[in-house]
Amino acid sequence: xxxxxxxxxxxxxxxxxxxxxxxxxxxxxxxxxxxxxxxxxxxxxxxxxxxxxxxxxxxxxxxxxxxxxxxxxxxxxxxxxxxxxxxxxxxxxxxxxxxxxxxxxxxxxxxxxxxxxxxxxxxxxxxxxxxxxxxxxxxxx
Amino acid sequence: xxxxxxxxxxxxxxxxxxxxxxxxxxxxxxxxxxxxxxxxxxxxxxxxxxxxxxxxxxxxxxxxxxxxxxxxxxxxxxxxxxxxxxxxxxxxxxxxxxxxxxxxxxxxxxxxxxxxxxxxxxxxxxxxxxxxxxxxxxxxxxxxxxxxxxxxxxxxxxxxxxxxxxxxxxxxxxxxxxxxxxxxxxxxxxxxxxxxxxxxxxxxxxxxxxxxxxxxxxxxxxxxxxxxxxxxxxxxxxxxxxxxxxxxxxxxxxxxxxxxxxxxxxxxxxx
Numbered sequence: 001x002x003x004x005x006x007x008x009x010x011x012x013x014x015x016x017x018x019x020x021x022x023x024x025x026x027x028x029x030x031x032x033x034x035x036x037x038x039x040x041x042x043x044x045x046x047x048x049x050x051x052x053x054x055x056x057x058x059x060x061x062x063x064x065x066x067x068x069x070x071x072x073x074x075x076x077x078x079x080x081x082x083x084x085x086x087x088x089x090x091x092x093x094x095x096x097x098x099x100x101x102x103x104x105x106x107x108x109x110x111x112x113x114x115x116x117x118x119x120x121x122x123x124x125x126x127x128x129x130x131x132x133x134x135x136x137x138x139x140x141x
Numbered sequence: 142x143x144x145x146x147x148x149x150x151x152x153x154x155x156x157x158x159x160x161x162x163x164x165x166x167x168x169x170x171x172x173x174x175x176x177x178x179x180x181x182x183x184x185x186x187x188x189x190x191x192x193x194x195x196x197x198x199x200x201x202x203x204x205x206x207x208x209x210x211x212x213x214x215x216x217x218x219x220x221x222x223x224x225x226x227x228x229x230x231x232x233x234x235x236x237x238x239x240x241x242x243x244x245x246x247x248x249x250x251x252x253x254x255x256x257x258x259x260x261x262x263x264x265x266x267x268x269x270x271x272x273x274x275x276x277x278x279x280x281x282x283x284x285x286x287x288x289x290x291x292x293x294x295x296x297x298x299x300x301x302x303x304x305x306x307x308x309x310x311x312x313x314x315x316x317x318x319x320x321x322x323x324x325x326x327x328x329x330x331x332x333x334x335x336x337x338x339x340x341x342x343x344x345x346x347x348x349x350x351x352x353x354x355x356x357x358x359x360x361x362x363x364x365x366x367x368x369x370x371x372x373x374x375x376x377x378x379x380x381x382x383x384x385x386x387x388x389x390x391x392x393x394x395x396x397x398x399x400x401x402x403x404x405x406x407x408x409x410x411x412x
Binding site (some may be wrong): 062064065066068082083084085086087089093094098099101128129131132133135136137138 | 243246247249250251253254287288291292295296298299300302303306307342345346349350
């Protein structure tokens with residue numbers, strides 16, 4: 001995901017990705033990275049890690065090459081996030097990020113970043129028409 | 142997108158009226174590919190149409206133009222431009238008239254399905270789509286519209302980013318895919334919003350996704366009369382620094398003067 005994040009957050013994700021690339025057997029985030037994650041992203045860090053553990057993030061792709069992420073939230077609801085910029089239809093994104101400007105992102109978007117870094121994103125193919133419906137919020141697989 | 146707008150302004154500027162050498166001074170900031178035009182609707186629509194025609198005829202790029210209300214006529218200066226420019230270029234503009242926000246989202250979301258994708262996406266009057274399904278509705282913004290605004294703006298950005306990749310992979314000179322949208326706040330329209338803080342919050346949300354803003358501000362001083370013009374406007378191009386800017390270079394900050402004459406002609410002057 002092309003990033004709108006501060007450099008410290010970008011570096012953190014690069015570190016996490018490097019750890020998982022070098023030690024593929026490791027499924028637990030080192031405590032130092034965990035502390036940094038909580039420092040940068042606050043309370044949504046642990047919530048996002050729960051979503052990662054549950055393998056809640058899926059990357060949808062269509063024949064045109066278009067992609068999008070879908071995240072199964074804690075309540076079971078499906079949230080669609082974009083590849084190139086931050087958006088999530090969840091109430092936390094609207095309230096904390098957009099309205100109060102008190103957070104960089106919600107747990108769903110953070111879960112996307114973490115799953116990408118740890119290479120645990122599920123993959124699913126959909127038709128171009130289904131992708132359009134997902135992106136517009138009018139439907140989904 | 143700022144490069145297209147600057148091209149529009151220069152094309153319609155008086156050759157003898159420039160009081161600044163555009164090549165002098167520090168190197169210009171990198172062009173922004175997503176820009177929000179804020180101001181009175183009649184003028185902002187003219188600016189969008191000028192951008193569409195300039196992009197299609199001068200740069201040869203495909204344009205997707207979305208508006209809630211049909212375009213009944215072109216600005217006078219545009220009609221004169223079309224007469225002198227390559228009319229074939231105008232066939233590259235596709236006009237669509239979605240009636241609701243949902244229709245607009247569906248149409249923008251499906252641009253990736255097109256075998257000949259646009260290089261410029263224009264949306265006229267975001268406020269109309271966000272305010273409600275009925276064009277000309279007098280219902281003000283509700284605070285819950287931030288999510289809708291963010292969804293539309295993010296979809297527009299993500300679509301432009303994807304189409305840029307497609308164009309670049311094809312080796313097209315039309316890359317990157319640019320986006321321009323217009324927005325009119327309730328304060329500028331004279332309408333009262335149910336929630337006075339809601340309008341600014343919508344603009345704040347849109348500013349997260351658009352790299353630059355073109356602000357149209359009516360000049361009510363003597364300048365219009367002095368120039369024998371009917372109207373005078375300040376046109377401000379502004380934006381924060383982006384990674385593509387030079388490290389020591391300026392952020393985007395450009396000011397133009399726009400004179401509109403009784404016969405409808407428009408003339409820009411770099412300040």
